Each structure stands twice: as structure tokens, then as C-alpha cells.
Amino acid sequence: MNPKTTDRIATFVLYTIAFLIVSVLFGLLAYILYHGFQRIDLQFITSPPETMKAGGGIGPQLFNSLYLLVLTLIITIPLGLGGGIYLAEYAPKNKVTDAIRLSIEVLSSLPSIVVGLFGLMVFVNVMGWGFSILSGACALTVFNLPLLVRVVEESLRSVPREQKEASLAMGISHWTTIRKVLLPVALPGIITGTILASGRIFGEAAALLFTAGMSSPDLNFSDWSFTTPVSPLNPFRPAETLAVHIWKVNSEGLIPDARAVADGASAILVLTVLFFNLFARWFGRWIYKRLTAS
Amino acid sequence: MRQRNWRTEGFGRGITLFCAAILILITLSIVYFIASKGLSTFFLNGVSLTEFLTGTTWNPDADPGKFGALPFIMGSFLVTVGAALLAAPLGIGAAIFMVEIQPGWGQKILQPVVELLVGIPSVVYGFVGLSVIVPFLRNNVGGLGFSLLAGILVLTVMILPTVTSLSTDAIRRVPRDLKEASLALGATRWQTIWKIIILRSSLPGLLMAIIMGMARAFGEALAVQMVIGNTPLVPKSLLEPANTLTSAITLNMGNTIAGSAYNNALWSMGLLLLLMTFVFILLIRYVGRKGQM
Amino acid sequence: MDSLQKNGLITEELNVYYGTNHAVKDINLTFPKHTVSALIGPSGCGKSTYLRSLNRMNDLVEGTRVTGKIWFEGHDINDQGEDLQQLRRRIGMVWQKPNPFFKSVYENVAFAPRYHGMKNLDEIVESCLRKAALWDEVKDRLKDSALALSGGQQQRLCIARTLALGPSVLLLDEPTSALDPISTAKIEELMFDLKKDYTIIMVTHNMQQAARISDQTAFFLLGELIEVDQTKRLFTNPKQKKTEDYITGRFG
Numbered sequence: 104m105n106p107k108t109t110d111r112i113a114t115f116v117l118y119t120i121a122f123l124i125v126s127v128l129f130g131l132l133a134y135i136l137y138h139g140f141q142r143i144d145l146q147f148i149t150s151p152p153e154t155m156k157a158g159g160g161i162g163p164q165l166f167n168s169l170y171l172l173v174l175t176l177i178i179t180i181p182l183g184l185g186g187g188i189y190l191a192e193y194a195p196k197n198k199v200t201d202a203i204r205l206s207i208e209v210l211s212s213l214p215s216i217v218v219g220l221f222g223l224m225v226f227v228n229v230m231g232w233g234f235s236i237l238s239g240a241c242a243l244t245v246f247n248l249p250l251l252v253r254v255v256e257e258s259l260r261s262v263p264r265e266q267k268e269a270s271l272a273m274g275i276s277h278w279t280t281i282r283k284v285l286l287p288v289a290l291p292g293i294i295t296g297t298i299l300a301s302g303r304i305f306g307e308a309a310a311l312l313f314t315a316g317m318s319s320p321d322l323n324f325s326d327w328s329f330t331t332p333v334s335p336l337n338p339f340r341p342a343e344t345l346a347v348h349i350w351k352v353n354s355e356g357l358i359p360d361a362r363a364v365a366d367g368a369s370a371i372l373v374l375t376v377l378f379f380n381l382f383a384r385w386f387g388r389w390i391y392k393r394l395t396a397s
Numbered sequence: 398m399r400q401r402n403w404r405t406e407g408f409g410r411g412i413t414l415f416c417a418a419i420l421i422l423i424t425l426s427i428v429y430f431i432a433s434k435g436l437s438t439f440f441l442n443g444v445s446l447t448e449f450l451t452g453t454t455w456n457p458d459a460d461p462g463k464f465g466a467l468p469f470i471m472g473s474f475l476v477t478v479g480a481a482l483l484a485a486p487l488g489i490g491a492a493i494f495m496v497e498i499q500p501g502w503g504q505k506i507l508q509p510v511v512e513l514l515v516g517i518p519s520v521v522y523g524f525v526g527l528s529v530i531v532p533f534l535r536n537n538v539g540g541l542g543f544s545l546l547a548g549i550l551v552l553t554v555m556i557l558p559t560v561t562s563l564s565t566d567a568i569r570r571v572p573r574d575l576k577e578a579s580l581a582l583g584a585t586r587w588q589t590i591w592k593i594i595i596l597r598s599s600l601p602g603l604l605m606a607i608i609m610g611m612a613r614a615f616g617e618a619l620a621v622q623m624v625i626g627n628t629p630l631v632p633k634s635l636l637e638p639a640n641t642l643t644s645a646i647t648l649n650m651g652n653t654i655a656g657s658a659y660n661n662a663l664w665s666m667g668l669l670l671l672l673m674t675f676v677f678i679l680l681i682r683y684v685g686r687k688g689q690m
Numbered sequence: 691m692d693s694l695q696k697n698g699l700i701t702e703e704l705n706v707y708y709g710t711n712h713a714v715k716d717i718n719l720t721f722p723k724h725t726v727s728a729l730i731g732p733s734g735c736g737k738s739t740y741l742r743s744l745n746r747m748n749d750l751v752e753g754t755r756v757t758g759k760i761w762f763e764g765h766d767i768n769d770q771g772e773d774l775q776q777l778r779r780r781i782g783m784v785w786q787k788p789n790p791f792f793k794s795v796y797e798n799v800a801f802a803p804r805y806h807g808m809k810n811l812d813e814i815v816e817s818c819l820r821k822a823a824l825w826d827e828v829k830d831r832l833k834d835s836a837l838a839l840s841g842g843q844q845q846r847l848c849i850a851r852t853l854a855l856g857p858s859v860l861l862l863d864e865p866t867s868a869l870d871p872i873s874t875a876k877i878e879e880l881m882f883d884l885k886k887d888y889t890i891i892m893v894t895h896n897m898q899q900a901a902r903i904s905d906q907t908a909f910f911l912l913g914e915l916i917e918v919d920q921t922k923r924l925f926t927n928p929k930q931k932k933t934e935d936y937i938t939g940r941f942g
């Protein structure tokens with residue numbers, strides 16, 4: 104075939120591929136949102152699910168997902184900051200650093216079901232926390248932490264070198280330089296990365312099946328103590344999240360309107376993740392403008 | 398003063414090292430715990446390793462139980478390879494489109510699309526697969542719909558963004574002048590793309606993108622489990638139901654008694670997944686080193 | 691001892707190695723107090739490297755080795771036991787590219803003094819900004835981000851923040867090469883004022899600048915000190931052929 108013709112065919116194929124991918128996304132979003140909105144209303148978002156009949160909502164699941172996210176971030180952010188700072192600022196070239204980097208690589212490519220198994224054994228059984236929010240948050244930490252360490256390290260590395268030099272050249276200690284000079288500059292990147300990671304945590308299910316559990320007690324939303332079994336805040340109660348709920352209603356099929364509930368829940372899940380994504384982008388741009396605006 | 402400096406410096410270094418070291422601790426304990434449980438199938442329950450890896454009969458409840466996990470292993474590999482075969486041309490094609498054909502609006506549209514596709518949770522992919530792909534296959538192609546093919550299709554969409562964005566990075570790294578020289582010598586755009594970009598400069602990067610995608614596909618649990626049909630048999634065609642290591646664990650971990658041979662066999666599958674993660678990492682490092690040479 | 695009193699800084703046999711690269715070779719130089727010294731020479735000849743070793747900034751670069759003596763305030767500061775934090779309060783540094791902190795104008799100046807436990811920050815900020823001839827331009831926008839200032843203002847802010855610690859020596863590495871002529875003129879004027887109180891050591895590529903503001907000039911080539919003399923004499927009557935070639939622009 105002559106090269107000109109091949110070139111034209113190839114270009115056509117590439118356009119087709121691009122078009123295909125864009126339509127897959129829009130098709131997917133349209134499908135999920137269209138079906139979801141037929142089910143979503145205030146009652147659906149706020150009321151508890153039914154076990155056998157139709158008409159259940161997803162209120163507790165939505166709350167669980169958010170609470171789990173918050174708890175996970177509370178654990179991961181300090182650790183992630185520490186690990187990222189170490190790798191960006193202190194880590195010498197040695198075996199320990201290599202081991203840390205290898206661990207990050209392993210943890211971030213580990214299948215989430217394996218993380219779930221690990222959580223089941225260590226947090227649920229060995230630590231004795233049972234199927235609980237705390238176990239779930241720890242499992243989520245296992246694969247969120249390497250992500251966050253990378254985000255922090257990269258954000259710190261992208262701070263201009265001169266900032267660090269200027270501070271050290273004024274006799275300011277390395278540790279203070281990190282905290283007061285480098286971290287503030289790296290913060291926008293860290294926040295954007297954390298928001299994106301949050302989207303991932305929010306949608307995670309496989310790691311939670313055997314850690315946070317597949318059920319949720321009848322929550323009493325007027326009881327905000329940390330210890331009573333029906334309190335929403337109690338970290339030792341089981342907590343089925345939105346993502347797990349979608350999986351459960353589909354695989355158990357006990358409620359007659361499983362399809363509609365899953366539609367609604369999927370739409371909310373996707374909207375939330377979408378929101379995280381757009382918010383992260385917007386925030387990144389906003390903070391960039393603020394820092395460079397005159 | 399010196400004392401104080403030493404103390405705060407030591408404090409900062411120490412506390413951050415502690416945080417970083419937690420990563421090693423977690424990794425080691427994952428390996429330790431999964432391995433100790435996963436190996437007990439062979440040491441405690443006396444299942445032979447050969448049977449587990451090559452046997453085709455899976456009936457752990459029988460007496461004596463049959464622990465041939467080959468159908469699951471095969472299933473995992475088949476969906477992974479299938480998804481990679483579909484996602485590779487699509488992902489690389491999209492990457493070429495973004496970098497070479499339409500770097501302007503093409504990238505402005507595709508880039509966010511790819512990022513959003515990464516963000517969609519896997520259960521949602523599974524659910525859409527269950528409510529769109531499965532009935533579509535059942536009504537138009539034949540079989541139950543729950544099939545190897547359905548699993549492959551769902552995974553393809555899931556790993557497409559990974560393959561696309563990593564391929565984009567790889568293609569971007571090709572020096573401009575290489576391309577320009579080729580074009581100046583009278584090669585068509587496609588000849589340039591094919592000879593210079595795909596075959597020479599970015600090949601390792603593209604391979605890496607595909608391997609990363611495969612790693613993701615191999616470990617995906619819920620989305621596959623929801624559409625693949627979950628029969629413990631080696632499928633004879635794309636339209637037959639199948640099973641994977643991840644879906645077997647997902648479905649049965651909660652229904653088996655801890656410590657039983659059945660339960661331990663599931664941990665062995667987990668161990669297999671863990672080992673495959675290492676294999677993928679080694680592959681990626683190997684290809685990456687090739688790329689630097 | 692007497693010469694130590696009169697002189698701000700003296701280096702004896704100073705050598706700097708980046709790994710195996712011997713970047714600065716056996717430099718003996720004396721910087722009298724209250725003078726401006728210019729270091730000139732072609733790119734890559736080791737001027738910045740030499741300058742950076744004077745406040746031990748090369749310690750930050752892995753694989754660097756500095757040998758020789760640097761006499762400052764009565765002792766050798768190129769010593770293992772030297773307290774670098776205290777040293778760097780006494781020897782300040784300004785870079786080629788203005789690098790203010792991503793903080794407010796006020797905070798840029800007040801940050802280091804606060805860290806070192808100094809009192810009366812408001813006064814320090816005002817007096818340093820005045821010394822750097824910046825006060826009138828920024829007194830109404832102390833709370834604004836320093837990044838919103840012009841390049842020349844940013845550079846003067848960097849000088850002000852260095853002054854805030856009360857150093858006695860200022861190291862400037864091509865402080866005006868990223869600036870427009872007007873800002874350059876302002877900074878040159880500023881250095882003229884500052885030398886009343888400080889010992890100034892400046893790297894520059896601009897020979898007119900060296901001639902205009904410095905009292906002594908040192909010419910570096912390939913890591914070696916070729917010639918050092920009073921500026922006027924060096925430019926009008928260089929002793930070395932190489933110096934002459936360089937200042938007359940006959941150099942590669």
C-alpha cells in the first residue's frame with residue numbers, strides 16, 4: 104500500500120479511537136446519572152436501607168463512606184507528610200531508602216482485595232477490632248499511604264531549590280526550613296493530591312468487604328458519643344459503605360429494587376468522585392493564581 | 398545553641414524516618430501474614446502444590462477436598478491478557494492522538510476524560526457491566542451473558558486510562574528533533590509515528606504502560622466478579638462463564654470457616670496474587686532498565 | 691591578629707572539589723572591612739563555588755570537599771565544629787535570581803529574626819527595608835505576597851531580609867544580572883551605601899559594574915585566582931596577560 108494511503112487510514116483510525124474513548128466516558132456518565140436520578144430523592148439519600156422490601160435508602164452508607172474517609176485521612180495525612188518529607192529531604196542513598204521505595208511500589212500496586220485480606224487478619228482478628236470503621240480505615244490507609252507519600256515527596260521536590268537555600272543561608276535549621284518554608288509552598292500540590300486520593304478512597308470496596316464489613320447497625324443519628332454501639336461516630340461498629348452497598352445489593356439480590364438502589368447509589372458515588380476531581384482541579388488553579396497574582 | 402540545633406534536627410529526621418519506615422513495616426507484615434496463612438494450605442492441610450497450581454477440579458467441600466485452582470488462575474490470566482490486548486491499541490492510539498495528531502483540542506478533551514475514567518470506582522464499572530454488557534451479550538451474541546468476554550470488556554475500560562496516560566508520558570519523552578528529522582526526510586506522519594515513536598524511542602515506555610494496566614486488571618476483584626459468572630471451570634470459549642482468583646476470594650472468604658482447608662486455600666490464592674504483584678514489579682523494573690539503555 | 695581585625699574575611703589556600711572535579715584551586719584572598727570586592731571571570735571558572743564556600747553553603751551539595759582556611763571574626767570558620775547557623779547569621783547571601791519566600795513582604799524580612807529569637811520585629815523590618823531602599827515602595831503593602839513585587843523590588847527585598855540578621859559580610863552572586871537597567875542602578879547605589887557598614891563580596895559578569903562600584907577586583911580563570919588588585923589598577927593596568935585579554939574582551 105502506498106504510504107500516503109496508510110497515513111490517511113491510520114489518522115482515521117486514531118480519530119476513531121479518540122472518539123470512542125470520549126463516547127465511552129460520556130455514555131457511561133449519561134447512563135449512570137440518567138438511571139440514578141430516577142431513584143434519587145431526599146428520602147433515598149437520608150433513609151436507611153431495607154433488608155427485604157423495596158424502597159430503602161442509603162443514608163447510613165453515605166455517612167459511613169464519609170466518616171471512613173475522614174478517619175482514613177486523619178491517619179494517613181500525618182504519616183504521609185512524615186514519609187514524604189523524609190524521602191524528599193532527609194533520605195540518604197542507602198539500603199533503607201531503597202527498601203522504603205520498594206515498599207511504596209509494592210503497596211501501591213497491591214490488589215485491593217489482598218489489602219482487604221491483610222486487614223481481615225491483622226486489624227479484624229489480631230488487633231481484635233472486629234468488622235469496624237477503624238479496621239476499614241486502617242486497611243484504606245495501607246493503600247492510601249504510599250499514594251500520599253508520593254504526593255508529598257513530589258510536591259516538596261517541585262519547590263524551587265532556591266527557597267531552601269535562602270532559608271538555610273539565614274541560619275535557619277533544616278527542620279524549620281521544611282516546616283515553615285518548604286511545606287507552605289508545597290501545600291497546594293499536597294492538597295490537590297490528597298483530594299484526588301480521597302476520591303479513590305471514597306469509591307473503594309474490595310478492601311472494605313472484610314474489614315469495615317457488609318452491614319451497618321441501625322444508627323441513631325441523635326447519639327453522637329464515640330462509644331455507644333448505635334452511635335454513628337463509634338469507630339468500633341461495622342460500617343457498610345456506599346460502594347460496598349452497591350456490590351452487596353447486586354450480589355445478594357434480597358431486595359426487589361436492587362437495580363434501582365444500585366442505580367441511585369452509583370450515581371451518588373460517581374457524582375461525589377466527580378466533585379472531588381473537579382474540586383481538586385479548581386483548587387489547584389485557584390491557589391496557583393493566588394500565589395502568582397500581582 | 399548547638400545542642401538545640403542537634404536536638405531539633407534529630408527530632409525532624411527521626412520522626413519522618415519513623416513515618417517512612419512504617420511503609421516497610423506494613424509491606425513486611427503483609428508478606429508475612431499472607432504467606433503464613435497462604436502456605437498453611439500446603440503444610441497444614443496437606444494439599445499438594447502441584448494439585449493447587451495444575452489441578453482443574455475445585456471442590457473443597459468434598460471429602461477429600463479437591464483443590465485444583467487452575468480454573469481460577471487461568472481465568473485471571475485470560476481476563477488480564479484479553480483486556481491488555483484490547484486496551485493496548487486503544488490506549489496507545491489515544492496517546493498518539495493526544496500527542497501527535499491533535500495536541501491542541503485533542504488533548505484538552507481526552508486528558509480530562511481519561512482522568513475521570515480513572516476516578517470512577519470499580520464497583521460502578523462492575524455494576525454498569527452487569528446491567529449493560531451482560532444483557533447485551535446475552536441478547537445479541539449468545540450464552541448467559543456472564544462470561545469471560547464480559548469480564549474482559551469491563552477490565553478493558555478500567556485499564557484503558559492507565560494505559561493511555563502512561564503511554565502519553567512515554568510518547569512525550571521522544572525528543573522533538575527526532576520526529577522533525579524524520580518528517581524532513583519525507584516520511585509521512587504515520588511512518589514517523591510508527592518507526593520513530595512506537596518502534597524505537599517509546600517502546601519500553603509503552604510496554605511499561607501495558608504491564609501497569611495488566612497489573613491493575615489482574616488484581617481487580619469486584620468489577621470482574623460481578624460479570625464473569627463465577628463457575629470454577631476452565632472456559633472453552635469467550636462466551637462461557639469463568640472465574641478468577643480475586644472473585645473466588647471475594648465470594649467465599651466470608652462464607653468459609655477460618656482455619657478450614659477451604660478458607661486456607663483462599664489465602665493461598667491471595668498469596669498467588671501477592672506473588673504476581675512482585676512479578677509485575679520486576680517486569681516493570683526490567684523494562685524500565687531496558688528503556689534507560 | 692591585627693590584619694584579622696582590619697579585614698572582614700580572609701581565605702588561605704582555599705580548595706573546593708566536587709567529587710573529583712577540582713573547581714576552586716588554592717585561593718588566597720583578603721577582603722578588607724567596609725569595601726566592595728568584585729569577583730570576575732568567565733563562566734564556569736568557580737566564582738560561585740568560591741563564594742558559596744564562604745558561608746559554607748557548599749556543605750549542602752553532596753560530595754563536595756572544601757579545604758583550606760577561612761578566617762572570619764578571629765577564627766577559621768571552615769572547621770568541622772563551626773556552628774553553621776550562627777555563622778550564616780553573620781555572613782548573608784543574595785542570589786542571581788531573586789528568591790523571596792512565598793510569604794508576605796513583612797514576613798520575608800521578619801521570618802529569620804523571629805526564628806533567631808530577635809525582638810522588635812516591626813522596627814527591624816522597617817529599618818532593613820529602608821536600608822535596602824525599598825521602604826517607600828512597599829510600606830503600604832507589607833501584607834501582600836512578596837511574589838507580587840517587581841523583579842528589582844524582589845531583589846532588594848532579598849537584600850533587606852539578609853540585613854535583618856545583622857550580618858557583617860554580604861555575599862552577592864550576580865545580584866543584578868536578572869534585572870533591568872533601572873533596578874540595577876538602584877542596587878548598585880544601594881551597595882555603595884551599604885559598604886559603610888558591611889563587607890561586600892560580589893560576583894559579576896558585568897565589567898562596567900565591577901569598575902563602577904568595587905574597590906578591589908579579583909579575576910578567576912579555571913578555578914585559579916589569576917590576579918587581584920585595586921579595581922582601578924586592575925582595569926587600567928593589569929599585570930597579567932590573561933587578565934588583560936579578558937577585560938578587553940579578547941577572551942573566548
Ligand SMILES: Nc1ncnc2c1ncn2[C@@H]1O[C@H](COP(=O)(O)OP(=O)(O)OP(=O)(O)O)[C@@H](O)[C@H]1O
Binds near residue numbers: 732734
Ligand atoms: N553542584 C555541582 N556539582 C558538581 N560540579 C559543579 C557543581 N556546581 C558547579 N560545578 C562545577 O564547578 C565549576 C565552577 O562552577 P561555578 O558555578 O562556581 O562557576 P561560575 O564561575 O559561578 O560560573 P557562572 O559565571 O556561569 O555562574 C564548573 O566546572 C561547574 O561545572
Ligand SMILES: [Mg+2]
Binds near residue numbers: 737738739863
Ligand atoms: Mg555562578
